Amino acid sequence: MNVWQAGLLATAWALGGMTALALAMDRHYTQWKAADEVPVATRRCLRLCGAVLLAAVWWPAVTGWSVTMSSIFVLGFWSLGALLTVAGLALSPRWLARLATAAASLGGGASLWLLAR
């Protein structure tokens, strides 16, 4: 995995992870869906997806750079993902949810393709 692939993948998963965590909160879920609170199962699922995606950012960080540098990159990409999430929620929560889902899935597909090569 080269640096740019690693950077794109890390950004996509950080955005996906942060968006999932945000939408698991009542305040932001109501911005996305017409509901007062997040259904329990959905909340669990979103939180799990968020945690897994954020943890997964370590993989491109280690492969693109190194174990030593990875913590710096992971913190950087988490911050970037969170800033993008906040901006997205303010602009259009619906589009943010779509974009984050697409980014996380495309990232997953791309990484499978990279692994299979």
Place this chain on the structure above:
Amino acid sequence: MVQSRQSFGAGQGGFRQAQSWLHTWCGLWFSWLLFAVFLTGTLAVFEEPISHWMTPEHHADEAKAADAQASVPAVSLSQRLQWGLAYMERHHPGATMWELWPADPQGGGDLRVYWFDAKGQYAAAQLDPLTGEELKAQPGARQRQTLGGHHFVTFHYELHAGQIGLWIVGAAALAMLVALVSGVITHRRIFKDFFTFRPHKGQRSWLDAHNAVAVLTLPFQLMIAYTGLALSSLTFLPAGMVTYFGADEAARKDFVTRLNEPGKPQRSGQPMPVPNLEPLVLRGQKLMGQPVRAVVVDYPGDAAARVGVYGWNDAQELRRRLSPTTGMVMFSAASSEVLQLRQPGGVEGGSPALTQSVIGSLHMVNSGGLLLKWLYFVCGMAGSAMMATGAILFVVKRREKHLTEFGGASAKVYRLIEGLNVAAIAGLGIACISYLWANRLVPLGLTHRDDWELAVFFVMWLLALVHAWLRPPALAWRQQMALLAALCLLLPVLNVLTTGDQLLAYVQEGDWESAGVELTVVAFGLAAAAAWHRMRRAPAITVRNRRNVTLPAATVTVAAAEQKGLS
């Protein structure tokens, strides 16, 4: 700045309220300086591309050098070393140190030599890599003398004011750490509000923005303030050094020598010619596993002389490690014996020295590559936004609900603060972009041309301050934002008119450093234009809010003046 307080002073209220008081006032008084330090520090991340853009005459030289290198047979490393040594023996036999930079990592490129002159100053010359003759500046050649991007580096840590500036910035960095910690304690709903930004809601929006940019990039903000302080720890905490070495200049020199050049011998007084450098260089390259970057001869011509061979870091490898040091092998000139060996990334002096190296690298983003620089840039801009929104929030809060924190002078002090906000935020932006304009407009060949560019930066900033205090705040914001947008958006046009270089041509030629600078400037211009556009509609909201509160006479006057200015 989360809680609005009815009572004042750190001693009143509970712990959280005391922290809120500390955060508000510590943050406010340092916010203008911190914003300046942060914004210029963030620009300093891209020091090299900015310097590259600011020296357009070098672009042609670089292209010519690349062509020349491709078309002529390469001169061997051995020959380059001989030429360098011969130059130093002929011109600087008495210097205490010779430093030869024979070639780039591929064995081509420039041939440079450095030495300490009679005053102990670092001096340099460039030799022709094809003939070994000194390359003199061509008479009549018009050089664009400039500090380039280094201005932002120097300004952000010492404000171009030497040691005093360093102390001032150090105090500000300490205040920032205080404000960060007290801010986190004050922020009661830090997790609940984690992703919250509610636009178009006046004071609430400013608070949300302030919280979001700070909390979401908190690891970076803590790291950059802490490493910034730790980088100058010798200046701020000199007690250890003074205890062991003494307080005078000689003691400091002795300390620095022992820290940076451990094992440096004393001059013996016995003459001995400098040995052939090539065998040492070849052995050094093998031992450290890097191509040679520099060869440093301490006490050339003396029997105690030693020869240090330093390597070039490989960009790919440097991306992967935290300590940016290069390999180094130190030889005794007399016996060719290896005195010291440092592998790439290693340091002399054990864990404390390694820690210091890593702290420096973390702050100055010396490793990690281009992508990490962009992450620093984004987080640095978020930090700047944190200071700016904090300072603006202070005023917005008091616009909507007038607090009498300064007794009868409150309205005047708030007006002063608002003026400072405009000049510190929009004014600094104008000063920075004016510095780039000055680079293209100050005539070439002017004596101390670089100082003139710097003068433009400071004069524009000062004018912005005067303007901010003369005009009603809302109008000052709008006018300065309009000027900022215009200066940013017109920079590529100015560049075409003065140098003939075009943004599109940069992209076509693959000159991404120059293109990056102009594209980023244009992006800032668009953001400033959007801010200006919003400000044109903003006064209505402010006035509507004002109707609901009773304002002291002075504020009403300011509000009326604002409306007059805006109508």
